[in-house]
Amino acid sequence: MNDAPIGIFDSGIGGLTVTHSLFECLPHESTIYFGDTARVPYGPKSPATVRRYSLEILEWLLSQRIKAVVVACNTSSAHAIETLQDHSDVPVIGVIEPGARAAVAATQGGPIGVIGTAGTIASGAYQRAIHDLSPATHVEQVSCPLFVPLVEEGWFEHPASELIAREYLDPLVAAGTDTLVLGCTHYPLLKPLLARVLGEQVVLIDSADETALAVRRVLSSLDLEAGPDNPANHRFAVSDDQQRFLDVGSRFVGERLSHVEVVPLG
């Protein structure tokens, strides 16, 4: 047993969906979230830069005496996960491998679809992770750059969001996709819309939920779980502009987000 907090980080606000899944899946665990809002987005930055920023955040989280790190950022998971694992004395869990594993388990043989930001799709990280597990599986990737701003506007069910979703997802429907990986931490908030557009025969893989399950498995296997009486405590920190984080973040995790610290990095 270990009541120390779990560290979670993202380039900005999207990792709060992973945090929300952790709250649901591991209600006794304390957490510390870091959103690098001063340097968001990571997608267009070079892999070396993403690794450098991720290591700076890791160092800060480790200084807060955490027992595990969740890389709740697809870009950082794609470019920095091994570097982070090399530099950490606690377990480091990314979002890509859990999502890929769940998709491979769910598919009935139809292609697996992957949607994400332009950066995540260009990195090919999900495709590689799926092929590592199942080399013959066909993967169809589509980048959906408008989904993040739609989520940040809170337009989860707006008619414009539905038009945009149809435009992005039509090629996946046409290809006979039976499983869709939501390869961006913002996308779980669009799940009802995406399910309607795709039809109920398509299984949606929520990387946030899958990552929370992976964290539970890791903590359990290392006997690092918090005790059942641990009063879960949740801290949130950002590198800039905490007001916007508060305003938009409440869409992700509700009232548990009431106070945000500013920790300048870099």
Added chain:
Amino acid sequence: MNDAPIGIFDSGIGGLTVTHSLFECLPHESTIYFGDTARVPYGPKSPATVRRYSLEILEWLLSQRIKAVVVACNTSSAHAIETLQDHSDVPVIGVIEPGARAAVAATQGGPIGVIGTAGTIASGAYQRAIHDLSPATHVEQVSCPLFVPLVEEGWFEHPASELIAREYLDPLVAAGTDTLVLGCTHYPLLKPLLARVLGEQVVLIDSADETALAVRRVLSSLDLEAGPDNPANHRFAVSDDQQRFLDVGSRFVGERLSHVEVVPLG
């Protein structure tokens, strides 16, 4: 007469609309464009950070022996224009004052509408600039966070873009707006759509065009114009990811954007 280039900078790609207007308005002038793609967007960053980044870019542009600087970035114009002017021995022209001046000249007394990113609207910079010129004018501001990603997707006439534009602009139509300032360098690419949604009675103020006209006035008043035989030469530099800049930038300036240098800053 002076054949040295004009320096232009933006946090990313949007300033290319200003560059395009400069090409049209001043066809004999050479230009050097710098897009800070490693650190885009500036909107959510603190004013002190925006000033620091802007000064680093100014220093690089001055080292290229430019004769004037165009701050083709609304956030930098809002937070850094005076600092830049203090540190520059060549004229520095921002995008906000020319747009505000044209709007005040165009309005028939109805409110002036201003649209921009969340950061520009929150800064209140256009409202202040308009009130400096005409204190009694009523200004209606609306932030339109989805317009930049729509432009970067190239969805200038997509039905989803029209739905989104109607949602954002309905309050301005209801308020009887007679003049609309496009307070973001991406928005000129949406002009035909915005004109349709607002109706032809509303005058659209394109900050890019207005800024180019202001640059012409400044060069002329200081006798800094290029000679009529000057072979205009155009350079483009970014701080990261030149491929995406090439891909998206061609929507803004066409084939004149064929080569991009990378200049890491900071």
